[in-house]
Amino acid sequence: MAVLQINHLRKSFGSNLVLDxxxxxVEKGEVVGILGPSGSGKSTLxxxxxxxxxxxxxxxxxxxxxxxxxxxxxxxVYADKAQxxxxxxxxxxxxxxxxxxxxxxxxxxxxxxPISVQKRSKEEAVEEARQLLKKMGLADKEDYYPYxxxxxxxxxVSIARALALNPQMLFFDEPTSALDPELTGDILxxxxxxxxxxxxxxxxxxEIDFARNVADxxxxxxxxxxxxxxxxxxxxxxxxxxxxxxxxxxxxx
Amino acid sequence: xxxxxxxxxxGEGMLTTFSIFALxxxxxxxxxxxxxxxxxxxxxxxxxIMKVYISIMRGTPLMLQLLxxxxxxxxxxxxxxxxxxxxxxxxxxxxxxxxxxxxEIYRAGIxxxxxxxxxxxxxxxxxxxxxxxxxxxPQVIKRILPPVTNEVITLxxxxxLAFVIAVSEMFTVAKAIAAAERNIxxxxxxxxxxxxxxxxxxxxxxxxxxxxxYYR
Ligand SMILES: Nc1ncnc2c1ncn2[C@@H]1O[C@H](COP(=O)(O)OP(=O)(O)OP(=O)(O)O)[C@@H](O)[C@H]1O
Ligand SMILES: [Mg+2]
Numbered sequence: 001m002a003v004l005q006i007n008h009l010r011k012s013f014g015s016n017l018v019l020d021x022x023x024x025x026v027e028k029g030e031v032v033g034i035l036g037p038s039g040s041g042k043s044t045l046x047x048x049x050x051x052x053x054x055x056x057x058x059x060x061x062x063x064x065x066x067x068x069x070x071x072x073x074x075x076x077v078y079a080d081k082a083q084x085x086x087x088x089x090x091x092x093x094x095x096x097x098x099x100x101x102x103x104x105x106x107x108x109x110x111x112x113x114p115i116s117v118q119k120r121s122k123e124e125a126v127e128e129a130r131q132l133l134k135k136m137g138l139a140d141k142e143d144y145y146p147y148x149x150x151x152x153x154x155x156x157v158s159i160a161r162a163l164a165l166n167p168q169m170l171f172f173d174e175p176t177s178a179l180d181p182e183l184t185g186d187i188l189x190x191x192x193x194x195x196x197x198x199x200x201x202x203x204x205x206x207e208i209d210f211a212r213n214v215a216d217x218x219x220x221x222x223x224x225x226x227x228x229x230x231x232x233x234x235x236x237x238x239x240x241x242x243x244x245x246x247x248x249x250x251x252x253x
Numbered sequence: 254x255x256x257x258x259x260x261x262x263x264g265e266g267m268l269t270t271f272s273i274f275a276l277x278x279x280x281x282x283x284x285x286x287x288x289x290x291x292x293x294x295x296x297x298x299x300x301x302i303m304k305v306y307i308s309i310m311r312g313t314p315l316m317l318q319l320l321x322x323x324x325x326x327x328x329x330x331x332x333x334x335x336x337x338x339x340x341x342x343x344x345x346x347x348x349x350x351x352x353x354x355x356x357e358i359y360r361a362g363i364x365x366x367x368x369x370x371x372x373x374x375x376x377x378x379x380x381x382x383x384x385x386x387x388x389x390x391p392q393v394i395k396r397i398l399p400p401v402t403n404e405v406i407t408l409x410x411x412x413x414l415a416f417v418i419a420v421s422e423m424f425t426v427a428k429a430i431a432a433a434e435r436n437i438x439x440x441x442x443x444x445x446x447x448x449x450x451x452x453x454x455x456x457x458x459x460x461x462x463x464x465x466x467y468y469r
Contacts, residue, residue, distance in 0.1 A: 052372055088378045099373035103391050103468050116387070117378040147469040165377065 009058035033215030092162030152183035266426030280348035285355025310353030
């Protein structure tokens with residue numbers, strides 16, 4: 001069963017149709033790279049999948065559990081609050097600009113949701129947070145505040161914060177775009193390590209080489225449509241669609 | 254009048270002034286938050302009512318508002334005005350007025366919070382009230398401390414307006430003594446009192462600001 005299944009997703013902002021009949025699925029352990037020009041709807045797709053935006057129509061399903069489904073009249077109906085709360089703990093989202101809580105220390109940023117949302121014990125949460133920080137190469141930073149960290153370190157904390165809730169799947173929206181070029185490598189390595197551990201992920205990125213490297217499947221979007229989908233070899237190295245070709249050509253330059 | 258009685262009377266006035274100050278803050282700080290929520294409510298009617306309320310409170314003299322609160326019940330319902338009601342009216346008038354100012358400060362603070370903070374909390378599964386209490390409010394408090402300090406300092410000086418309904422706070426007492434004794438010095442003492450009061454307020458607020466400086 002797919003960890004994430006989206007069927008016929010449509011989303012407009014006013015009269016602007018931003019996502020037009022998007023269907024996609026992400027299998028357990030799969031890494032999906034989402035590419036496409038600016039304004040093609042990549043962020044909106046992630047925001048719909050993570051319930052930051054509501055879908056106009058279509059189904060959203062995590063491991064067989066419905067977030068929303070079409071009611072037959074082309075409108076989508078969301079599940080009740082309890083169901084949504086349950087599903088929300090199945091995924092994590094890493095933002096382009098981290099969105100750490102500035103008034104919390106690094107450790108508190110990571111343990112607060114497990115404790116106050118998942119009602120886990122503090123000892124357990126702290127122990128797991130320390131393991132995650134070690135994995136992120138930030139073992140000595142737990143008492144720091146976000147403003148005392150570099151962008152790359154902040155982004156690793158935000159990845160740890162997402163992982164601390166033990167999600168089945170992680171979404172990344174351009175996780176390196178807000179970083180200085182010399183810091184992107186750290187984040188890409190962390191994501192590669194997660195991929196090696198078979199973490200299920202969907203990653204919006206402009207780093208073509210990274211996408212080719214880490215993704216099992218590439219989705220290429222343009223104007224709210226998925227115009228091409230397949231292995232990196234298929235989509236990046238042998239694109240068939242004209243839009244994909246011109247986009248990749250521009251990125252190469 | 255001996256110096257002793259004079260100081261005793263001034264002392265009582267100071268106590269009244271301090272009570273007006275403290276009670277006004279105790280009521281207006283939380284009330285202001287409620288007004289701010291109303292002002293940002295998704296219900297247009299509530300929004301409009303709060304907007305009108307704030308604009309009246311800010312657009313008319315506090316002195317006039319105190320008179321309305323004090324004499325209002327008498328003119329509207331023919332209720333007898335007890336002398337205890339004087340003080341209560343002062344507190345009601347001040348609390349309603351300052352709540353409006355605090356509400357606008359809270360609202361500006363809350364609206365200045367980046368939407369990413371809400372979104373991060375939402376995705377992490379925080380409830381709306383958890384998000385507000387744990388993530389938003391602490392950061393808002395830090396942001397609004399300077400304008401709140403300004404209001405609190407203004408409040409110290411505004412307490413003297415209670416004289417319009419003959420509540421004998423510090424300034425009323427000082428003026429009465431100055432007139433009766435033909436002694437201007439007592440007004441100087443009153444001035445010094447307000448100055449020291451505000452000095453302490455500013456010092457305390459600065460301490461709080463420093464305490465919140467552990468993050469940016
Ligand atoms: N909240 C919103 N209100 C109105 N329009 C929006 C909103 N969010 C996005 N849009 C519009 O939706 C379209 C897709 O935006 P989106 O952010 O999903 O693109 P993107 O593929 O992520 O682009 P980029 O690579 O620049 O991040 C754009 O035309 C954008 O203007
Ligand atoms: Mg985007």
